[in-house]
Amino acid sequence: MLMMSHFFSMKPTAPRLPRVEDDPVVNGESTIINQLGLHARPAMAFVQLANGFASTVRVRRANSSEWVDGKSIMQMLLLAATAGTVLEISCEGTDETRALEEILKLINQKFDEE
Numbered sequence: 722m723l724m725m726s727h728f729f730s731m732k733p734t735a736p737r738l739p740r741v742e743d744d745p746v747v748n749g750e751s752t753i754i755n756q757l758g759l760h761a762r763p764a765m766a767f768v769q770l771a772n773g774f775a776s777t778v779r780v781r782r783a784n785s786s787e788w789v790d791g792k793s794i795m796q797m798l799l800l801a802a803t804a805g806t807v808l809e810i811s812c813e814g815t816d817e818t819r820a821l822e823e824i825l826k827l828i829n830q831k832f833d834e835e
Contacts, residue, residue: 746813747821750783752805755831759802761794763832768794770827776814778824783807791824 753759759767771778771791778791782800784807789796791810802808808828812820827833 745817746811747817748809748811749821749825750807750809751825751828752807753802753828754804755834756804757834758804758806759797759800761798763834764797765794766827766832767824768792768797770823771820774812774814774816774820774823776812776817776820778820779811779813781809783809 755763757763768791779788780791780797780800781788782802788811789800791797800806800808810821810824812818812824814820
């Protein structure tokens, strides 16, 4: 008998890449400070910015252990990050430092909403 339940998991997961122990990763943390939080428009701005970099971008709520893909609008919206939510951001790749700096700058500029 074929069990299908494991094929239909609703839990989003960020892609997992093989890690080399000495491979650097840059991490940062920022608080969502715009009044409306990470709704569709700022989430799309985040995703578009993240997609401009070669690095893998992963994001999670500071109070969660589950990472989402920062290059996916659906996964970013699933964070349900309201004003005051602290996000942890992890970038890995050839342009990881610049990616993290630009993403933190976008968040700190309130996604240019206010």
